[in-house]
Amino acid sequence: MITDDKLFLGGSWTKPSDPHLLDITSPHDGSLLGRAAQALPADIDRAVAAARKAFDEGPWPRLAPADRIAAVRRLTELRKAHAAEIADLTSTENGSARWFTHAGQTGLTRQADAYLKAAEELAWEEALPGGPQRSIVRREPIGVVAAVIPWNSPFSAALAKVLPALLAGNTVVLKVSPENSLTMNLLARLLEETGLPEGVISVLPADRETxxxxxxxxxxxxxxxxxxxxxxxxxxSLAGAQLKRVSLELGGKSAAVLLPDADLDAAVPGLKFGSLLNNGEACIAQTRILAPRDRYEEVVAALKEMMESLRVGDPADEHTFIGPMVRRGQQQRVLDYIRLGVEEGARLVTGGPEVPAGLENGHYVTPTLFADVDNSMRIAREEIFGPVLVVIPYDTEDDAVRIANESEYGLSGGVWSADEARALAFARRIRTGTVTVNGASIGFDGPFGGFKSSGIGREYGAVGLTQYVEYKTVTLQ
Structure with missing residues (x-):
């Protein structure tokens, strides 16, 4: 059992203002995994004061970009050296299946490499050509960054913000979910070993009020x-009242569109990963499957067979595909949506609100597929965040575009077709921040984020890095 009785505050381990430790329990069987300190407002005050001093008076924002790049590279190498430990602890604490957490380590490396490449190539200061006077544009750090992340993929969400913030010269207070206390304290230990200046970063597990x-x-x-x-x-709304800079990566209800010529032998295995990754607890999960009406039952049958083949169980087992939901409340939320789908008149093809046999002590949900779904149903419009898919029929490609775009969200999406040019033309019509064609992986050099209610701003690569800078123009006579 792990006991973390201190908070990583300003670069060192400090006694919390409240000595009470939170019990961290296994989503698989409810056993006690560890205990961890939680931050309260008094701890936030100390962390922000340390970050403020480090930014206003310390060396970090004033270092040459190459020096900050070197520090972030050290952190990246430490993370790679501890990849297996990170993956295993995330599976244990979060319930994420082992295949997902271990495969995700490669993604973390690609994410870091893209940010480092962007920082090396960015013109931190450049002279503008032409005009009667000379102008110099500088890209400078914003200041103290509050990075607030969810529980579902903690290392990825944390580093997506911490890396560009640090590369740009900001100081950071990283607020993490209580469910991830143990995993994120492991990140804190890697940050400690990186050797950043005092006050540059804090990692604080805390509740919503804090x-x-x-x-x-x-x-x-x-x-x-x-x-x-x-x-x-x-x-x-809070940021607007104070005119703080803000970037928001929010929810999704993404559509995977099977065009009439789609190869189901390729598409269905691809949807297994694109729609059900991380137990379905993923904002980018493509959980609305749009199928042409003349192939509708064929698609439903193929998805049913795929979902019934998924192994549900202990996330530490390498053969498990779907692990437990992160907490009991999330499990109940997903089960309530399954019951709602039945009440709304959707056809329950497989799965249902019954917990898998033998797994009652954990937070498990049976992978569930609904057919005969109308896009106006709540199970088609609201983010369920679990292993629940809905299949929606369409008549024409214009109809499919309308249904895909008829959502308050616009984070991700996918298109499947035997004709790549046709799929690309369709992808250009989807109002969403990311579209994959025939199951391609999302890249980290390009920007990631959402249209509409899926957020403001972008992450990853050069665009993500520049979300953490202010622009200053200096004009000389």
């Missing part, structure tokens, strides 16, 4: 948030 206290804190200059759209709206 999170809002951080967001409202007058010492914070920018908020970088990943989480639900409802929470994002609240954060945007």
């Amino acid at each position: 999170s809002e206290y951080l967001v409202r804190h007058p010492g914070v200059d920018k908020i970088a948030f990943t989480g639900s759209t409802a929470a994002g709206r609240r954060i945007a």
